[in-house]
Amino acid sequence: MTPNTFGAHLDAPSVIRTKRDGGTLSDAAIDWVIDAYTHDRVTDGQMAALLMAIFLRGMSGHEIARWTAAMVASGERFDFSDVGRPTVDKHSTGGVGDKITIPLVPVVMACGGAVPQAAGRGLGHTGGTLDKLESIAGFTAEITKTQIRQQLRETGAAIFAAGELAPADRKIYALRDVTGTTESLPLIASSVMSKKIAEGAAALVLDTKVGSGAFLATEAESRELARTMVDLGREHGLTTRALLTDMEVPLGRTVGNAVEVAESLDVLAGGGPDDVVELTVALAREMCDAAGLDAVDPAQTLRDGSAMDRFRALIAAQGGDLEAPLPIGAHSETVTAPRGGTMGDIDAMAVGLAVWRLGAGRSAPGERVQFGAGMRIHRRPGEPVAAGEALFTLYTDTPERFASALSELDGAWSVGDQAPPTRPLIIDRIT
Structure with missing residues (x-):
């Protein structure tokens, strides 16, 4: 065993065994293992074993709080x-087709808020905001703290890679993605909140997904x-509140990287799918309320173009060129309707996995994603369908991926005689 700075003799196997056997990790053990992994004294293999033990055994409320605090302490904490x-942030x-950050941030900017948004990359079947925005030519999320502060003052937002914020989480997040441990409540909660606490906003609104495309299986979880x-x-x-929102079906009509940016631009131009607009405005109202902003109606910023103006300013500040065409996969396949009728439900998880198979996500940490990979959903649940009509179009630069993507879609949708029951997009509000 190796002495460490946390006043106890600890080693990775003993920490792993404690959790593997259903025990509670001490504060000293949590502080030690987070610090040791951050500084490469605990290996990826050892942390992967601990993450799986946490996935299977869970954590107490106190353990989650200490794990979160240890990850915050692994890097610096911003103050804006x-x-x-x-x-407010x-x-x-995480959801499927969840491009809401892209129109939401400029709406809140137009309402007078400043949004320091430490965003992530794709995790499992869900897309990442940074992967989407980086499909815009020239856009970079690797910006300095000085630039973040300057943009908040002058432009009203910065969307950036977490960088030195909770560096322990950055390593653990990448490992969760490739070890089947993404869907753990303690690991999701601590990952999200360590970055958001370190990020320095005064208020936070959480969009907690419920349904097949969410990380947790049930509404109760x-x-x-x-x-x-x-x-x-x-x-x-940190002033914090949450909305529970539906993720049984994908949000909007696009899933991927650049295709979601294009749909977000439609929303900012005053159009776009109703569900994307509804959720953007609902979250903007929560953010404005939490930040004490009430002079401007968020919906008005979409109608009058002020949110689009703020988005253009934000993208330009980070090197992006919205005049350059967005990439689209060089190869496409279309799924057509076998009969006429009404579109049934579309399984969000299956669509997310299909788009991941097309190359929009990662199967190893640090792997490059295809910005042009994705899917267009031509008919949403409840819409009329004609026989032979296009239902889904899949895009990729690597056509050998189509077979596995199409197999994910098998059984994930239907065309019937009746519309599926409608569900509210916003299920509940938690304060």
Whole structure:
């Protein structure tokens, strides 16, 4: 055993065994293992074993709080209290077609808020905001703290890679993606909140997904996750609230990287799918309320073009060129309707996995994604369908991926005689 700075003799196998056998990790063990993994004294293999033990055995509320605090302490904590505008951020627990950050941030900017958005890359079957925005020519999320502060003051937002914020989480996040441990409530809650607490916003709104495309299988688990994250935020002095929102079917009509940016531009231009608009406006209202902003109606910023103006300013500040064409996969395949009728439900998880198979996501940490890979959904649940009509178009630069992507879609949709029951997009609000 190796002595360490946390006042105890600890080693990775003993920490792993404690959790493997259903025990509770001590504060010293959590502090040690997070620090040791951050500084390469615990291997990826050892952390992968601990993550699987946590996945299978869970964590107590105190363990989650300490794990979160240890990840916050692994890097610096920003303070943007001097930028001259109320700071507020939003985080989604991850969904399919969930491009909401892209139109939402400029809406809140147009309402007078400043949004420091430490965004992530794709994880499992869900897309990452940074992967989507990096499909815009020239856009970079690798910006300095000085530039972040300057953009918050002058432009009203910065969307950036977490960088030195919770570096322990960055390593663990990448490992979760490739070890089948993404769907763990303690690991999701601590990952989200460590970055958001370190990020320096004064208020946070959480979009906690419920349904087949969410990381957690049941509404009860998603509700528990939202409650856990709201409590973690409060413990660290961060005004936090959550919406539970539906993720049984994909959001909007596009899933992927560049295709979701294109749909977001439609929303900012005053159009776009109704569900994307509804969720954008609902979250913007929560963010404005949490930040004490009430002078501007978020919906008005989409109608009058002010949100689009703020988006253009944000993208330009980070080197992006919205005049350059967005990439689209060089090869496409179309799925057509076998009969006429009404589109049934579309399984969000299956669509997310199909788009991942097309190359829009990663199968190893650091792997490059295809910006042009993705899917267009031509008919959403409840819409009329004619026999032979296009239902889905799949895009990729590597056509050998089509077979596995199409197999993910098998049985994930239907055309019937009746519309499926409608569900509310916003299920509940947790404060």
